[in-house]
Amino acid sequence: DAGVIQSPRHEVTEMGQEVTLRCKPISGHNSLFWYRQTMMRGLELLIYFNNNVPIDDSGMPEDRFSAKMPNASFSTLKIQPSEPRDSAVYFCASSLRGELFFGEGSRLTVL
């Protein structure tokens, strides 16, 4: 079975550009999570959805970040405009009964 699929795996962009990260959760999972990982701050929960509805977005850093889940098989995390401090690995994870299945992550570098 396919796991959580994220794209792109790597993204290098310049400050001010828009970045869109994509995630396909495991089929049948009803919860989806976006995490950000940095050396300084560790794994931070940005937002999570249950049955496609955003439940808690208190971890979203600021208005430059937005996330959508238009259907059960797709989610996006958008950063506009991007800044160098957004450089991190962004993980998407899905869940059915509480345990998280993580994707391989999207490594974002903002120059």
Next chain:
Amino acid sequence: GQQVMQIPQYQHVQEGEDFTTYCNSSTTLSNIQWYKQRPGGHPVFLIQLVKSGEVKKQKRLTFQFGEAKKNSSLHITATQTTDVGTYFCAVTPAGGTSYGKLTFGQGTILTVHP
């Protein structure tokens, strides 16, 4: 907000030695999960503990949940080089659903010298 402290931050061991990492919460927990992340990889679920005083084993790994449901430990017996990675605890506060918001600890980075 939820405070989760993991100690130690780093642990270097010789292959064959034991290893333990601890996770402490400021509040009572509904459950705790443990994850392992290999260098350059993504976190992988190891186990979930729900009951007070619960002990679970997976081969050389032993997981414990404290009686007060505020702390937990992961113990590895006779480490191997394949145990290298970062071990995270992730918690759900009491009153939260097990399908909801998980807060991750800072992780313990384990290196194993052959």
